[in-house]
Amino acid sequence: MQTVLITGASSGLGAIFAQKFLKDGYHVIVTARNLAQLEALVADYPQEQWTIIQQDLSSQNGATLLYEAIHRRKLTVDILINNAGFGLMGEFHALSLTQQLAMMQVNMTSLVELSYLFLGDMEAQGGGKILNVASVAGYLPGPMMAIYYATKAFVLSFSQALAEEYRGTPIQISVLAPGATKTNFAQVARVEKTKMFAVPMAAEKVVSIAYKQFLRGKHTIIPGKMNQALVVATKFVPRPLLARVAKAVTRD
Numbered sequence: 066m067q068t069v070l071i072t073g074a075s076s077g078l079g080a081i082f083a084q085k086f087l088k089d090g091y092h093v094i095v096t097a098r099n100l101a102q103l104e105a106l107v108a109d110y111p112q113e114q115w116t117i118i119q120q121d122l123s124s125q126n127g128a129t130l131l132y133e134a135i136h137r138r139k140l141t142v143d144i145l146i147n148n149a150g151f152g153l154m155g156e157f158h159a160l161s162l163t164q165q166l167a168m169m170q171v172n173m174t175s176l177v178e179l180s181y182l183f184l185g186d187m188e189a190q191g192g193g194k195i196l197n198v199a200s201v202a203g204y205l206p207g208p209m210m211a212i213y214y215a216t217k218a219f220v221l222s223f224s225q226a227l228a229e230e231y232r233g234t235p236i237q238i239s240v241l242a243p244g245a246t247k248t249n250f251a252q253v254a255r256v257e258k259t260k261m262f263a264v265p266m267a268a269e270k271v272v273s274i275a276y277k278q279f280l281r282g283k284h285t286i287i288p289g290k291m292n293q294a295l296v297v298a299t300k301f302v303p304r305p306l307l308a309r310v311a312k313a314v315t316r317d
């Protein structure tokens with residue numbers, strides 16, 4: 066039985082990823098802060114198929130604590146889904162610095178630490194797969210969500226670079242770049258009423274595309290024709306103009 070670790074599994078994309086892997090017979094380690102939601106998620110599955118680890122990934126040692134908790138349980142991670150993340154809408158200087166630094170810790174630093182730690186194990190095990198969740202936001206500058214867009218640009222660049230480092234090896238690195246998707250994300254980021262979220266994709270659809278393409282070995286996964294068209298457009302439109310468009314859609 067292969068083991069998959071999914072961060073941010075208490076809701077949205079992470080919870081749906083967890084259900085998919087559970088249905089397909091994997092051992093699933095689910096982690097997030099909300100313990101009750103993690104328990105509800107796995108309730109219908111036999112206990113030997115899952116492990117719950119409650120962990121806040123915004124603290125400086127959060128990723129290390131998670132890694133140590135997994136090792137203490139003598140579990141071996143074959144697949145890592147670095148999905149935990151959140152956004153915040155508002156002008157950079159109007160938002161709390163502490164909250165924005167916490168966002169950078171969850172979206173980037175913890176993701177890097179978990180990748181580093183589990184890649185060591187995967188190399189020793191002779192293989193493994195990592196899926197990092199970025200966003201189409203990673204392809205353009207995002208005024209009114211400047212730090213969030215920048216964290217996703219980091220995840221995209223980091224993952225695509227690692228994919229090349231590991232090309233031709235038994236280790237696969239992939240990145241998922243969804244567009245606006247119906248989860249708790251919009252409420253947490255306070256962007257539900259913006260034009261950006263006028264027609265969000267269904268989370269089930271995003272995960273079912275991502276799940277298939279990731280297990281088939283695809284490196285960059287962009288679910289939905291509209292999101293793919295947006296990414297193509299970012300290659301031809303000057304970045305100052307992209308920033309203006311991004312600002313216009315991050316409004317009510």
Ligand SMILES: NC(=O)c1ccc[n+]([C@@H]2O[C@H](COP(=O)([O-])OP(=O)(O)OC[C@H]3O[C@@H](n4cnc5c(N)ncnc54)[C@H](OP(=O)(O)O)[C@@H]3O)[C@@H](O)[C@H]2O)c1
Pocket residue numbers: 072073074075076077078079096097098099100120121122123124148149150151152171198199200201242243244245246247248249250251253
């Ligand atoms: N929905 C979208 O439109 C969209 C688009 C592109 C990319 N994404 C990305 O998709 C990923 C999943 O988000 P989602 O849309 O599924 O949103 P969501 O429903 O809000 O889920 C976010 C998950 O991240 C976890 N998380 C947040 N802060 C955390 C912390 N400090 N420590 C540990 N876990 C934390 C949450 O768990 P707890 O609160 O229980 O800790 C939750 O399980 C994120 O990386 C997001 O940036 C989303």
